[in-house]
Amino acid sequence: MPLVYSMIKIENLKKHFGSKHILNGVNLEIKDGEVTTIIGGSGTGKSTLIKCIIRLLEPDGGKIIVDGQDITHLNNEFELAKLRKNFGYLFQEGALFDSLTVGENVTFGLKYLTDTPKSDYAKIAREKLALVGLKNIENLRPSELSGGMKKRVSLARVLATNPKVILYDEPTSGLDPIMSEIISQLILDLKHKLGVTSVVITHDMKSAFEISDTLAMLYEGKMQLVASKEEFRRTQNPYVKQFIAGSAIGPIQMKISD
Amino acid sequence: MFKKFGKFLIYFFTQFGLATEMIKDSVFWFFKSKLEISQTLQQILKIGVESVPVILMTGLFVGMVLALQAGNTMQNILSEPLYIGLLVGFSLVRELGPVLTAFVIAGRAGAAVTAEIGTMRVTEQIDALSTLGTNPIRYLVIPRLIAFMVSIPILTLFSDIMGIFGGYVVSVEALGVPSHTYISDITTYLGIDDLMHGLIKAISFAFAIGVICCYKGLNTRNGAEGVGKSTTGAVVISMVIILVIDYFLTAILHAFGV
Ligand SMILES: Nc1ncnc2c1ncn2[C@@H]1O[C@H](COP(=O)(O)OP(=O)(O)O)[C@@H](O)[C@H]1O
């Protein structure tokens, strides 16, 4: 097996909110040019983990190394901006700017992250929207879109700046099965054609097995298993088995009261 | 009881410290980066221009009621409505013009600013700004701070002028004060230092409203309910702080002979 470079290395990562310890020693390596999928129950801290990676949150302990640079406690605004230049982040709820049109949303990052001339914005907006199956909606406002459309516009906004690493927070949730498949294919396309490194949070096991090089399951603040998809299918780890099967019976007891 | 008070003091100073941090960041970004001109103009339009009608109305009626009260009082004491122009002019330009304008703008535009930024916070739009290479202070806070500080002094002048006009109408039409008496009261006694007194207050109130409303918005938590809480909080705190600043500024300016 060829040695693949680690784009992101997470060591013993810890994060808590008040007295709630969300991440409690997470270890994960994300390899360059691969798709790494993170699965795990709602509220286990998947979003928290990828927010630490682009430093929307500051970890309380452990280490995050991105492309050789320790960014765990990087607080200089300009250094952070440099880091984020290479990253794309798809928010779980889209996070489109309400006050701007769809077109302005898609091209928003171009102004700050790239030197693209303004005259190219319209063309880029059209292209990136087409990639996610949308057409002729540049002049609409986010409030005029359905949930699934918002998600896809948001993905177009991520793609507009051609990031090298993309963090997807549930890219297919709220989409119909066909659209989910299109997005899964898009993630694979970006990997094959442009060598994009992807970290995908998903509950969609079909998509997870389709796109992943590596899967990781987060449970109670730690990674239960980090392995290839073949190993994930064969594993005897009871937590992982239960989660993949989607069974209510097993060691994972959902706290209904939450 | 003491414990509760201690807790409140700690809370108060923490908030104060964090707000100071935001002011520091604002100053930093103001000098370190290009101003978002279109955002700033848009905010001046929303905060200033759109507030003109309500400011004209409040200014007019405050002037009218001042003249009526002063007239009736003078009538009772001196059996003649003397010094109406003087009383109306002084109270308006030094005190009521700036304070009432600031109150109206805090309620009208300050609330809107907190609600907008708060909504952006809870829907992760603020985080999205960061991931797209823009600092939220630079993109959201500075344009609004500038808009408040440009708009409120100008609106205060409008309010002063309308108030003096309202006072004139009531004095001349209802109280039978000769028109030249009212005018000469104002032109003889009201000086440029009174105007300065009022404008220094207006700018200080504007800065306070801008900081409080942006800060409350940026620090909103807990979804839609949190947005409501931040918004009412921002307006109430702004009004109290305006009166506190008003007292101390009056004392200080008086000491300096302004
Ligand atoms: N800013 C925050 N303040 C307090 N608690 C938070 C914050 N962000 C997330 N949490 C809590 O952390 C836990 C993990 O959240 P999250 O990472 O969004 O989970 P997931 O994405 O796996 O569903 C949740 O219980 C959530 O309530």
Ligand SMILES: [Mg+2]
């Ligand atoms: Mg999540």
